[in-house]
Amino acid sequence: MDFITWATSPWGQTVPIHIAWYLIWVMVIAGLLFMIVHALYVGIFAAKKTFAKNDSPAVVAAIPERVPRHSFVARAFHWVMALSMFALLITAFLPKVGVKFDWVTYHWIAGLVLTASVLFHIFHASFFLDFWSIWPDKIDLRDARRRLLRSIGKEAPPPDRFAKYPLENKFYHFVILLSGLGVIATGVFMMKRVNTFGIFTRNPYLFGDMTWGMMYVLHGLAGVGLIALIMVHVYFGVRPEKLPITKSMIFGYMSRDFYLEEHDPQRWAVEKTSPPKEGYAPSDAD
Numbered sequence: 001m002d003f004i005t006w007a008t009s010p011w012g013q014t015v016p017i018h019i020a021w022y023l024i025w026v027m028v029i030a031g032l033l034f035m036i037v038h039a040l041y042v043g044i045f046a047a048k049k050t051f052a053k054n055d056s057p058a059v060v061a062a063i064p065e066r067v068p069r070h071s072f073v074a075r076a077f078h079w080v081m082a083l084s085m086f087a088l089l090i091t092a093f094l095p096k097v098g099v100k101f102d103w104v105t106y107h108w109i110a111g112l113v114l115t116a117s118v119l120f121h122i123f124h125a126s127f128f129l130d131f132w133s134i135w136p137d138k139i140d141l142r143d144a145r146r147r148l149l150r151s152i153g154k155e156a157p158p159p160d161r162f163a164k165y166p167l168e169n170k171f172y173h174f175v176i177l178l179s180g181l182g183v184i185a186t187g188v189f190m191m192k193r194v195n196t197f198g199i200f201t202r203n204p205y206l207f208g209d210m211t212w213g214m215m216y217v218l219h220g221l222a223g224v225g226l227i228a229l230i231m232v233h234v235y236f237g238v239r240p241e242k243l244p245i246t247k248s249m250i251f252g253y254m255s256r257d258f259y260l261e262e263h264d265p266q267r268w269a270v271e272k273t274s275p276p277k278e279g280y281a282p283s284d285a286d
């Protein structure tokens, strides 16, 4: 079974034209299998999470009831990106599984929104956020080993609590970064093949058939990869133990109890911003 669909060019050359669309179902099934196996593992086998904790009373007393986690700008970026991502997945793949509609214009408009929001995010994260907070550090790697050993019943000291992001979230961010940049880099060139009402001058001869074909294949591979990645992301977002994190992406804050339970004040210090006076109550994030 070939994962690429091939065609013969006017010059008799065999060239790739896009991925084989059965990969859509492979990714949907992979995403579903991941969720089922994970839910069974957590429900039946996994031990309760334990962390090493020794916060002094002074440290605990200094933590506000609402711990700021995502600024308004960071949350706005996340939801704009999420909306454009869903629009891209729907417009790309529904026509391939039989729901026919004129998808191309909606698709590239959503593509430009995603591209602009990702460029903004790179700028914002580099100059206004803590750039290194999303990359694994030495303690993450040490604790991954400890957690693995403990999960299979071996002796190991309890891991520290997380910094701002758990290692799994950092790993997810890296994979989505690669696939996101993959669809963006190829998608921007593919704009030269379609009618973009003058935003891009059309030039289907920019590359040869082989290069265009590889570009469509790369776009498709990164695109189908995003099906499983987004499914898994939404699954974790609605899991009960992750709800405080999801709510913080809506309201911007997490409760002191959750923060002290899963995050280490020494690894992720509370930012000195004033919490909102009304609206979101700390208990909402429990």
Ligand code: HEM
Pocket: 017, 018, 019, 085, 088, 089, 092, 093, 104, 107, 108, 110, 111, 112, 114, 115, 183, 184, 187, 188, 190, 191, 192, 193, 194, 216, 217, 219, 220, 222, 223, 224, 226
């Ligand atoms: C979640 C992200 C994305 C997914 C899942 C996705 C998926 C797809 C798929 C499956 C196709 C059909 C390709 C083919 O026929 O081989 C396509 C075409 C296309 N995509 Fe995307 N894409 C995404 C992001 C983007 C972005 C960010 C842009 C622009 C910046 C973009 C622009 C285009 C264009 C211009 C086409 C060509 C349409 C044509 O030649 O008929 N896409 N996309």
